[in-house]
Amino acid sequence: MPGVLSALDERLAGWADLVSDGELVPSVDEVTGRLRDLARREPGLCRMRRIGMSRGGRALQVLSVGSVRRSVLVIGGPHPNEPVGYATIAFLADLAVERSELREGVSWHFLPCVDPDGAALNSEWTSSVLDLHTQHRHFHRPAMVEQPEWTFPVPWRGGEHRFGLPENEALAALVDELEPAVAVSLHNAEFGSPFFIASHEVPGLAGQLAALAERQGLPVAEAAPGDVVGWPVLGPGVFQMQRVEELVIRDHELRAPAFGTHLSHYSARHGTLTLLPEVPRWHTATAFEDSPPVALAVLAEAVTDEATEVQRLMEQAGRLDDAHARAAADTVAITATVARSWHQRAADPAIVTGAELAEAHYSRVMLTLRSAGMALRSVCEAPPDRAVLAARARLERLLFERARRCERELRATPVQLRRLVAVQACAALAAVSLTR
Numbered sequence: 001m002p003g004v005l006s007a008l009d010e011r012l013a014g015w016a017d018l019v020s021d022g023e024l025v026p027s028v029d030e031v032t033g034r035l036r037d038l039a040r041r042e043p044g045l046c047r048m049r050r051i052g053m054s055r056g057g058r059a060l061q062v063l064s065v066g067s068v069r070r071s072v073l074v075i076g077g078p079h080p081n082e083p084v085g086y087a088t089i090a091f092l093a094d095l096a097v098e099r100s101e102l103r104e105g106v107s108w109h110f111l112p113c114v115d116p117d118g119a120a121l122n123s124e125w126t127s128s129v130l131d132l133h134t135q136h137r138h139f140h141r142p143a144m145v146e147q148p149e150w151t152f153p154v155p156w157r158g159g160e161h162r163f164g165l166p167e168n169e170a171l172a173a174l175v176d177e178l179e180p181a182v183a184v185s186l187h188n189a190e191f192g193s194p195f196f197i198a199s200h201e202v203p204g205l206a207g208q209l210a211a212l213a214e215r216q217g218l219p220v221a222e223a224a225p226g227d228v229v230g231w232p233v234l235g236p237g238v239f240q241m242q243r244v245e246e247l248v249i250r251d252h253e254l255r256a257p258a259f260g261t262h263l264s265h266y267s268a269r270h271g272t273l274t275l276l277p278e279v280p281r282w283h284t285a286t287a288f289e290d291s292p293p294v295a296l297a298v299l300a301e302a303v304t305d306e307a308t309e310v311q312r313l314m315e316q317a318g319r320l321d322d323a324h325a326r327a328a329a330d331t332v333a334i335t336a337t338v339a340r341s342w343h344q345r346a347a348d349p350a351i352v353t354g355a356e357l358a359e360a361h362y363s364r365v366m367l368t369l370r371s372a373g374m375a376l377r378s379v380c381e382a383p384p385d386r387a388v389l390a391a392r393a394r395l396e397r398l399l400f401e402r403a404r405r406c407e408r409e410l411r412a413t414p415v416q417l418r419r420l421v422a423v424q425a426c427a428a429l430a431a432v433s434l435t436r
Contacts, residue, residue: 023417025083025126028119031076031090031112035063038097045097052170056117060170065096066107072432073109073180075171075263078149078187080118081141083126084279085186087417088424095425106432109178114148114171121323130281130414133403136373142323143330144259149185154244154260161257172266179270181435184428185263187278191362191410193221194423195237197228199264199274205434206235209277212426213237216419218279223355225278226338226363241265241274273435277427279420285411288354288361293346299360300342306368307335309398310375317379317391324378331371338363365406372399 026034039048045065052060074092076085089110096108113119119126121140128134144150148171151163175183194213198205210220220237224230232240241264264274311332314320342360345352352360376395382388406412 023130023414024128025087025417026090027123027127028077028086028113028116031086032061034090035061035093035110035112038065038093039063042097051111051174052166054115054117054167055165056120058116058120060111060114060116060167062174063093063110063112064107065093065110066103068103068105068107070105071107071109071178071180072428073111073175073178073183074428075111075114075149075183075185077113077115077119078185078263078276079141079147080113080115080122081139082186082188083119083122084188084281084417084420085424086112088186088421088428091421092425092428102429102432105436106181109174109180111171111174114167115142118142132282132369132407132412133400136369136399136403137376139370139373140324140377141327141331141370141374143326145256146323146326147259149263150259150261152261152263152266154257156257161260163260171263175263175267175270175272180267180272182428182431183263183267183272183274184424184431185274185276186424187276188420189225189278189280189362190366191282191284191412192225192280192359193237194218194277194279195221195225195228195239196278196427197231197239197241197264197276198234199241199268199272201234201240202273202431202434205430206238208430208434209238209427210236212430213423215426216422218415218419218423221355221359223353223359225359227278229341241276273431275427275431277424279423280415281420282410282412283415284358284362285413286358286409288358290354291352291357293348293350293352295346295352295357296342296360297346299364300339300346303335303364303367304339306364306402307332307339307371310368310371310395313391313395313398314375314378317382317388318385320378320382322378322381324374324381328371328374328378331367331374335367335371338367361410365410368402369399369406372402 036048039046047064050059050061074089076089089112093110096102124138125135148165148167151165151168153160153162196209213220228239231242234240244261244265267274376399379392
């Protein structure tokens with residue numbers, strides 16, 4: 001492993017064609033084109049094939065490198081607003097072709113994007129210089145029931161609920177075909193520190209993951225990020241995916257589940273180690289000090305007010321039921337859940353650590369910008385009448401003011417893309433190395 005990492009560092013240093021000075025991630029079409037070129041150049045080693053179609057008619061394609069039965073599956077775009085993985089897949093595919101030792105006893109399979117329709121809805125900001133306002137003005141993250149990675153069949157009212165997403169069905173069929181030893185789903189967040197989610201414990205893996213993040217000058221999170229609060233801890237910055245029973249919403253007043261089971265739950269039938277490397281797109285220079293619990297209550301009230309205003313403006317614009325509106329409503333509902341958890345934590349007299357408070361601030365920023373941005377996109381697509389135009393003007397101003405406030409308060413600057421790719425790529429290599 002050390003020799004591979006040294007070679008990887010050298011390869012990254014010269015990897016200027018995808019990681020440019022502008023720090024732009026490649027588009028899904030660009031990554032798919034690179035993988036197709038690999039398949040043409042190395043026909044005896046590589047094979048490109050279509051495994052399904054998206055709801056919007058876009059092809060889901062996979063590059064396979066090698067033909068060994070033991071396989072590794074690498075997935076990009078599990079959330080289409082998390083594009084770092086597109087660059088990582090292009091890099092790892094090149095590496096798997098170039099270095100034969102990475103193919104010893106294993107084949108690699110790269111799905112560049114599992115939600116190409118969602119990626120298309122984010123393409124305007126991913127092709128621009130990174131900026132918080134631009135990112136969220138053209139932002140889309142589907143509602144949970146429309147996310148391929150979170151819509152595997154789920155137990156429901158004595159039976160099983162299926163979501164019927166063709167992207168999810170294609171991914172499930174691929175998992176069942178490959179029965180991967182390792183599946184790596186490439187995620188990135190807006191802020192914070194790297195962290196990792198694993199389906200189960202593998203001896204030595206947690207320590208390696210923390211070390212490889214440190215190697216890139218990106219130490220793992222000190223406090224549990226909002227997505228994994230209360231989850232089992234496998235090591236510093238490494239968390240275990242919770243069991244289905246602890247994750248799935250089972251409100252029997254709902255006509256259908258709010259989300260399904262995750263890729264890691266589905267892949268468990270094959271004994272797969274599923275790993276999610278989460279890397280931050282932005283670095284924040286603001287330091288947060290230990291604070292009394294009331295600080296979280298104040299944040300909870302602020303984020304609730306911000307979400308309530310977005311919801312009111314959507315209602316003012318009339319009946320909105322496009323993908324952006326559904327996603328914005330989903331984000332508002334998530335905000336309510338997060339605010340409740342902060343109020344509950346505020347009832348605990350224990351001091352809130354600076355790291356814990358920082359994660360709460362990051363969550364507030366993420367939720368308020370996402371909901372405002374997607375609500376604005378929905379309103380912009382509605383037939384323009386007086387109410388719609390008024391809501392649009394207010395949302396435009398809200399999004400601009402909140403983005404600029406976040407930049408000032410957090411002193412946010414983009415993290416070098418090369419470092420993020422290195423963390424994700426090394427995490428995949430570590431997982432493969434330790435499960436041989």
